[in-house]
Amino acid sequence: xxxxxxxxxxxxxxxxxxxxxxTVPPGEVHAIMGPNGAGKSTLGYVLSGREDYTVxxxxxxxxxxxxxxxxxxxxxxxxxxxxxQAPVELPGVNNANFLRTALNAIRRAxxxxxxxxxxxxxxxxxxxxxxxxxxxxxxxxxxxxxxxGEKKRNEVxxxxxxxxxxxxxxxxxxxxxxxxxxxxADGVNALRGPEFSALVITHHQRxxxxxxxxxxxxxxxxxxxxxxxxxxxxxxEKSGYAGMIAEAA
Amino acid sequence: MAAVTExxxxxxxxxxxxxxxGFETTIEMDFAPKGLNEDIIRLISSRKEEPxxxxxxxxxxxxxxxxxxxxxxxxVDHPPIDYQDLHYYAxxxxxxxxxxxxxxxxxxxKMFEKxxxxxxxxxxxxxxxxxxxxxxxxxxxxxxxxxxVATTFQATLRKSGVxxxxxxxxxxxxxxxxxxxIGSVVPVADNFFAALNSAVFTDGSxxxxxxxxxCPMELSTYFRINARNTGQFERTLIIAEAGSQVSYLxxxxxxxxxxxxxxxxxxxxxAMDDARIKYSTVQNxxxxxxxxxxxxxxFVTKRGACRGDRSKISWTQVETGSAITWKYPSxxxxxxxxxxxxxxxxxxxxxxxxxTGTKMIHVGKGSRSTIISKGISAGHxxxxxxxxVRMLPxxxxxxxxxxxDSLLIGDQCGAHTVPYIxxxxxxxxxxxxxxxxxxxxxxxxxxxxxxxxxxxxxGLIVNGFCKxxxxxxxxxxxxxxxxxxAVSLEGSVG
Numbered sequence: 001x002x003x004x005x006x007x008x009x010x011x012x013x014x015x016x017x018x019x020x021x022x023t024v025p026p027g028e029v030h031a032i033m034g035p036n037g038a039g040k041s042t043l044g045y046v047l048s049g050r051e052d053y054t055v056x057x058x059x060x061x062x063x064x065x066x067x068x069x070x071x072x073x074x075x076x077x078x079x080x081x082x083x084x085q086a087p088v089e090l091p092g093v094n095n096a097n098f099l100r101t102a103l104n105a106i107r108r109a110x111x112x113x114x115x116x117x118x119x120x121x122x123x124x125x126x127x128x129x130x131x132x133x134x135x136x137x138x139x140x141x142x143x144x145x146x147x148x149g150e151k152k153r154n155e156v157x158x159x160x161x162x163x164x165x166x167x168x169x170x171x172x173x174x175x176x177x178x179x180x181x182x183x184x185a186d187g188v189n190a191l192r193g194p195e196f197s198a199l200v201i202t203h204h205q206r207x208x209x210x211x212x213x214x215x216x217x218x219x220x221x222x223x224x225x226x227x228x229x230x231x232x233x234x235x236x237e238k239s240g241y242a243g244m245i246a247e248a249a
Numbered sequence: 250m251a252a253v254t255e256x257x258x259x260x261x262x263x264x265x266x267x268x269x270x271g272f273e274t275t276i277e278m279d280f281a282p283k284g285l286n287e288d289i290i291r292l293i294s295s296r297k298e299e300p301x302x303x304x305x306x307x308x309x310x311x312x313x314x315x316x317x318x319x320x321x322x323x324x325v326d327h328p329p330i331d332y333q334d335l336h337y338y339a340x341x342x343x344x345x346x347x348x349x350x351x352x353x354x355x356x357x358x359k360m361f362e363k364x365x366x367x368x369x370x371x372x373x374x375x376x377x378x379x380x381x382x383x384x385x386x387x388x389x390x391x392x393x394x395x396x397x398v399a400t401t402f403q404a405t406l407r408k409s410g411v412x413x414x415x416x417x418x419x420x421x422x423x424x425x426x427x428x429x430x431i432g433s434v435v436p437v438a439d440n441f442f443a444a445l446n447s448a449v450f451t452d453g454s455x456x457x458x459x460x461x462x463x464c465p466m467e468l469s470t471y472f473r474i475n476a477r478n479t480g481q482f483e484r485t486l487i488i489a490e491a492g493s494q495v496s497y498l499x500x501x502x503x504x505x506x507x508x509x510x511x512x513x514x515x516x517x518x519x520a521m522d523d524a525r526i527k528y529s530t531v532q533n534x535x536x537x538x539x540x541x542x543x544x545x546x547x548f549v550t551k552r553g554a555c556r557g558d559r560s561k562i563s564w565t566q567v568e569t570g571s572a573i574t575w576k577y578p579s580x581x582x583x584x585x586x587x588x589x590x591x592x593x594x595x596x597x598x599x600x601x602x603x604x605t606g607t608k609m610i611h612v613g614k615g616s617r618s619t620i621i622s623k624g625i626s627a628g629h630x631x632x633x634x635x636x637x638v639r640m641l642p643x644x645x646x647x648x649x650x651x652x653x654d655s656l657l658i659g660d661q662c663g664a665h666t667v668p669y670i671x672x673x674x675x676x677x678x679x680x681x682x683x684x685x686x687x688x689x690x691x692x693x694x695x696x697x698x699x700x701x702x703x704x705x706x707x708g709l710i711v712n713g714f715c716k717x718x719x720x721x722x723x724x725x726x727x728x729x730x731x732x733x734x735a736v737s738l739e740g741s742v743g
Contacts, residue, residue: 048698052690076700088695092713101709102699109700141713158699 001026001197002047002166007058008222009046016042018222019058024166027194031208031233032201034219035241040201041085043219044170047199048082049075062166076102077109079165083155083172090142095154096124098142099161106162127160131187148175156187167191167198173207185210205237220245280479281338287311290448293338297417297451300424306432310447313438320441323604324633324665325573327546330511336479337449388413390454390470392483400454402466411464411495412457416484419455426457430488434517434554434581442513442575443550446482450515453483458493458524467723469498472512480511487517489524491557496527498726509537509572514549522557522584527565529722530578531730534570536737541600541629544572551578552608555587555616563590564607565721567730569737572601577635579608582616582647589618592718594730596711596737597630597662606636606667611644611677620651623715626662627738633665640677647674653683656714658707658738708735 002024009017016039024030034040046053047060049072060067067075090098104114115123124138133153143151152172159167172184188198188211200211208216208230216232218225220241225248226232236244281292290311294304319330388402390413406413412423420427437447454470472483489495512534518526528551537544547570553562564578580589591607609618618638626632638649655664666683688710696706712719712731719727 050694072694072697073700073702076698082698084695084698088689088691090692090695090710090713092716093709094713098696098699098709101705102696102701105700105702105705162699 001028001063002199003059003061004047005059007043007046007060008056009042009053010056011042011053015056016053016222017046020219020222020224022217022224024197024199026197027192028214029188029192029198029200029211031213031216032199032219033203033216033233033236034225035245038219039222040219041170042222044082044168044199044201047075047168048072048080073105074109076162077106081159081162081164081167083152083159083167083169085170085172085174087143087146087151087155089144089146091144093142094138095140095142096121096138099124099138099158102158103162124157124161128157130190131157131160131183133157133183149177149180152176153180153183156184160187160190163191165195165197167196169198169200169202171201171203173202173204181207182210205233208233218244220248279338279340280336283336284333285311285335285337285449289337293449293451296338296340297420299417299420302424302428303420306437307448310437310444311449314441314444314448317438317441317444323575323635324631324667325575325602325604327509327573327602330546332445335511337482338451339479388466388468390415390468392452392454392470392472392481406465409462409465410459411462412455413468414455416453416455416486417451419486423455423457426488427455427486430517430519431484431486432517434519434552435515435550440550442548443515446484446513446515446550449480450482450484453485453514454487455485456487456495456497458487458489458495460490461492462490463493464495467496467498469500471500480513482512483514485514485516486519487526487528488519489521489526489560491522491524493521494525496529496723498529498531498723500531500533509544509546510535511546512548512571514551516549516551516578518551518553518562520553520555520557520560520562520587523559524557525561525563526553527563528553528578529726530564530566530568531722531726531733532566532568532570532574533733535572536570536601537572537599539599539628541572544601545570547571547574547576549574549576551576552581553579553589554581555584555589555613557587558584558613559586559588560584561588561590563588563592563721565590565592565718566594566605567715567718567722567733568593568595568603568605569733571603574601574603574605576605577607579610580618581610581612582618582644583612584616585613586615586617587613588616590721591618591620591622591636592721593622593634594625594715594718594734595623595632595634596625596734597627597632598737599628599630601628601630603631604633604635606634608637609639609649611638611640611647611649614643614645614647616644616647618647618649620649620653621717622651622653623718624653624655624664624666625658625711625714625734625738626655626664627658629661631663631665633667635667635669637669638671638679638681639669640672640674640679642673644674645676647677649677649679651679651681652717653681654714655683655685656711657685657687704735704738707738711735711738 004020004022007017007020032040100120173181217227290307390400435443438444458464520526534545555562562580582589589609595603595605597603622634624632634653640647653666668681670679693706711734
């Protein structure tokens with residue numbers, strides 16, 4: 001599914017990723033943990049094709065195709081979804097209209113027929129009901145006037161509607177209370193299946209209680225420092241990153 | 250392979266500026282000789298079979314124009330216009346003003362069809378409630394260069410007492426109405442371009458809504474400039490008697506040409522007690538190519554007089570075309586509690602220049618006005634909002650609210666806001682809000698991450714920005730306008 005080899009990337013002259021190796025097989029959920037400034041968000045942005053970052057080396061393949069050669073929208077059409085740490089506001093743009101346009105762009109890329117407004121609303125309402133989100137989320141303008149928690153939930157709703165093959169969640173749990181946290185976890189768990197993988201970037205072990213990962217990776221100084229099973233997250237919760245980083249150095 | 254196709258598409262969209270209405274129609278034309286003098290004005294007047302008073306009115310305007318200078322205060326820049334190097338009259342050779350649709354040159358019908366303007370009155374569908382069908386019907390007056398070639402649904406409208414016809418016909422058939430109102434809102438010597446229009450105007454629409462009548466369908470006029478080296482000077486006059494209502498829309502396009510063409514129109518609206526006029530414009534004159542060559546100079550005077558108490562005039566405009574736009578649809582709020590509204594979206598791309606806005610002149614007690622202006626600049630263009638709100642001493646408790654927002658795409662364009670506020674009544678309230686924003690990279694990336702192309706993302710963000718104005722347009726035109734915005738901004742990012 002996702003195969004990252006020796007990935008290096010910088011912003012301006014500043015290297016952020018210093019050789020990331022990571023493989024996420026189909027059907028698996030992997031967690032990325034690490035201290036602030038480790039390059040976790042950068043990894044999410046580089047994978048989704050944000051232009052502010054320059055890839056200086058390495059390869060990334062996604063279901064066998066070279067991901068780094070694609071435009072952001074082509075990556076989205078290929079099934080990659082990034083839940084933003086700070087979702088962006090689009091004043092005047094209705095959430096339902098935004099999502100329908102996005103879904104139809106992806107469907108077009110796959111040679112599928114587009115959904116009309118009625119078909120789309122039916123789908124979107126069903127998804128928001130399943131995620132226990134109020135209907136009015138769809139009527140509001142994209143993220144405008146949303147609370148921090150609502151923005152994160154909106155990301156999960158978008159993910160549920162767009163049905164990606166690989167979801168990258170960039171600290172979607174930050175700033176959420178326990179109920180909202182469960183909604184996020186439920187959103188990802190509902191998509192689980194042999195065709196779906198997720199890369200969950202988080203600071204806290206708490207999310208992983210609800211969203212149990214197959215593997216946990218520790219990212220520090222732009223490299224994967226250690227990988228392990230879900231127990232690795234529990235270990236980090238107790239002992240922190242400092243010891244592990246010192247040990248590696 | 251994909252990259253090659255993409256490059257080709259990009260080159261195509263840049264070189265054609267995305268203007269899809271730029272074709273030329275070959276049709277035999279009857280031209281007046283180039284140049285402007287009293288003889289030309291006499292010729293226009295006689296071609297239109299006008300009464301003597303109309304000719305005198307024109308000559309008076311011409312005399313005034315000769316003493317006037319082109320205004321220089323707008324933030325627009327163009328080489329001097331040679332007013333002697335233009336044709337002031339160009340008409341398809343067949344007899345002007347056909348009496349029925351069957352008489353219209355099929356070439357012309359074909360052209361309007363290509364532009365998506367229905368000149369055929371479709372028969373009502375069997376088994377359909379006529380009331381609902383009525384609402385979706387639109388009566389169209391089609392003006393080709395200097396003449397109106399067809400006006401649809403005239404008979405249907407006449408049943409409710411509504412007059413909708415070319416102004417040249419109104420001058421002959423309804424001289425008393427025309428004489429009473431023409432020039433009463435925009436005087437002949439109001440400004441340089443209005444004076445020029447008054448001297449040489451050739452056609453346009455005339456609308457009269459009798460007392461208490463709600464016009465049974467949308468009225469619309471479609472203007473097409475086709476002939477080379479020809480100015481279009483249209484004149485529109487809409488009169489809404491007490492308690493009447495009308496919604497009117499105008500659209501316009503022109504072929505793609507290297508030289509600039511002049512379009513100087515005058516529109517006058519009159520609303521009596523409790524009357525409502527909604528005037529919507531989707532302006533899509535050829536804007537010139539990506540390097541700023543060619544395009545229409547659109548110098549227009551539009552003004553409405555709310556003469557009656559509680560009368561209301563609402564201007565909605567979506568301006569995407571023209572090389573230069575100079576246009577300030579205004580309201581003179583004379584009646585007590587009369588209402589003026591101005592909703593505007595002005596888009597400039599490449600080398601387009603727009604200096605547009607409104608004037609709200611508050612005379613009546615308790616008169617109210619709302620101005621919502623959305624300016625979008627891309628490429629090397631300049632977009633200026635210029636607005637005047639004037640509260641006269643008589644305007645007790647009058648109110649104005651103005652919201653001016655500018656959106657910049659790229660870093661080579663300019664947005665300017667020039668509000669003039671004059672209040673001579675201490676009880677009057679004037680509010681002005683203005684913002685300037687840029688389409689942020691993170692907004693574009695967010696959209697693209699969800700699968701939208703960059704162009705679609707810009708379209709979505711721009712439409713969101715304009716929503717407050719677009720929702721004021723009649724439904725079917727709002728959809729058109731949305732598409733037009735996307736086309737106008739094609740190739741503006743990246």
